[in-house]
Amino acid sequence: MDFHMCSRKHPLFDDHEEQFPLYRKRHLRNWSDRVLQHNSLTASCSHSCMCEACVNRRTNHPTACTRLSEQTTSWANTQNSVKKVLEHLKSKQTTDCIFLDDSVNSKFLAFHRDITDECGAEDKQHSWGVIEKQEEIIMYGPYYPNYNNGEHSEDIIVKQTQEFLESGDTSEDWKVYVFTVNSPCLARNTEPCMLTLVHKAQEWWRLYRVKTHIGFIRCWGFKGTKENLYKDINYRQVECINQSANYESYVKVSEKITDLNPLCKSVFYIAKHLLESGQENFSLISTVQKQDWRSYFKTMSSIFESKPEDEKNLLTQELNTSFEAAEVLLSGKTESFEQYLERGRTFTLSYAFSSLVCDAVQTEMRLRFEQCWREMVQDKYAEFIREKLTDEFNQCTIHLFIKDILQFTEMYLKIGKLQF
Structure with a gap:
């Protein structure tokens, strides 16, 4: 050679x-x-x-x-x-x-x-x-x-x-x-x-x-x-694990939830041990890239789909402006699951929409934003748990x-x- x-x-x-x-x-x-x-x-x-x-x-x-x-x-x-x-x-x-x-x-x-x-x-x-x-x-x-x-x-x-x-x-x-x-x-x-x-x-x-x-x-x-051992651990699994005292009670609860695949006994106890070890902080910015995070909020545009074209354009522009303001929520600091949820709630209540947006649409946009924010935080928290479990398994x-x-x-x- x-x-x-x-x-x-x-x-x-x-x-x-x-x-x-x-x-x-x-x-x-x-x-x-x-x-x-x-x-x-x-x-x-x-x-x-x-x-x-x-x-x-x-x-x-x-x-x-x-x-x-x-x-x-x-x-x-x-x-x-x-x-x-x-x-x-x-x-x-x-x-x-x-x-x-x-x-x-x-x-x-x-x-x-x-x-x-x-x-x-x-x-x-x-x-x-x-x-x-x-x-x-x-x-x-x-x-x-x-x-x-x-x-x-x-x-x-x-x-x-x-x-x-x-x-x-x-x-x-x-x-x-x-x-x-x-x-x-x-x-x-x-x-x-x-x-x-x-x-x-x-x-x-x-x-x-x-x-x-x-x-x-x-x-x-x-x-x-x-490694795909923990691929089935989503936020619903996390909730189910936290609510269950042992594997038997977990199986009973999980079987009642549609599309939830019960974990094997070993994976359940390993995940439960991690979740009980203390609420750990994580970073959204490490998992949600700024160019991708808006995909979690794509359903918000359906609020004004039936509006006249001029009004739809105005509301689309207002929605994009609110997204730009919301990017501050994705700061590099690490916080707990509850702290991230509180961030979203605070932003939703304090954000000032344009006076051209009627009160009814503003209310609906605030509710939808908080819902989408919650789903994103839940998804990324579950991703964080999967990564932690995988790192522990590999080590x-x-x-x-x-x-x-x-x-x-x-x-x-x-x-x-x-x-x-």
Whole structure:
């Protein structure tokens, strides 16, 4: 595979189709001071049992390999793995993020600064890799996913790393660093990236005695933001959950509501726990873009549909003026559900319509505006709850996966969230 130098300070990646890989190869004497400060990741034999005999016994023993294979196979069964995560969340056990230790984290930070200096900052999904030798450091990437052909950014990192390791005389002091914005996926049509990386890390250790470190910024879980476990939680579901003391009473109430699909028991208790944890503030502006929020008020124009053309034009202009005034309600500050409703009520009562609008139409417009405002706040509050539940689920998924895997791979693989 050919490697090319990054030719522009901030490469443009249009729809993730073009790839401009960065390939840097530097001797340590030319490396930045922050990377020169090499923190050894290998503890002494007396402390962590790193002598060759112990390492071989732990990582190459057929039983250890078999148990790791069984564990990854278990996680490859997405249906059962999802149930496992839901049960953990339902039990209210702790699911804090698992962070990489300070020494590994500092290495990632140093590499990240150099990649950013070379190619610019980027928040969307991408990956890059680093091979750290005793005398030089090889950096490759950033790479972006090409979803049209099902290729994830981590797929490219695995291929590049494999070729580097196969082409050189590796030694035990080599280390591989894999960075990805979102944690490697745990569900897709082909083998998930996370499982591929775990298997490759085991292979690279077995063949080359190379250790692997995987760092990420956000927990992606199985499907990331596309996770649909909580898709049925709308505001009516939220009301129903809040009114129910337990799952049995919830089912009875939900069955009486038209078009309301009852949640499964685990999802009900997880959602109820979140709702009972306290009224949380949220931001309308983060979910309702200014160019889209008026769609919630499109029924207001029906108030004057039957009016004469001249009067209809006047009222349409007055309606647009009121929308412009109402945009102040979408300020970036976060507030509670009730505070947002009160905002709408206050605006409705205090807004001064033109004297050309008769009292009857003014009254109807005020009532309709408050109704539409309430529906928008309800919708966005439910969206906020879904996002919170999804984030919690994704974090728990990665937490459990890392705990399951690292008990078999502690000698050659570290996975965790980065602290930037």
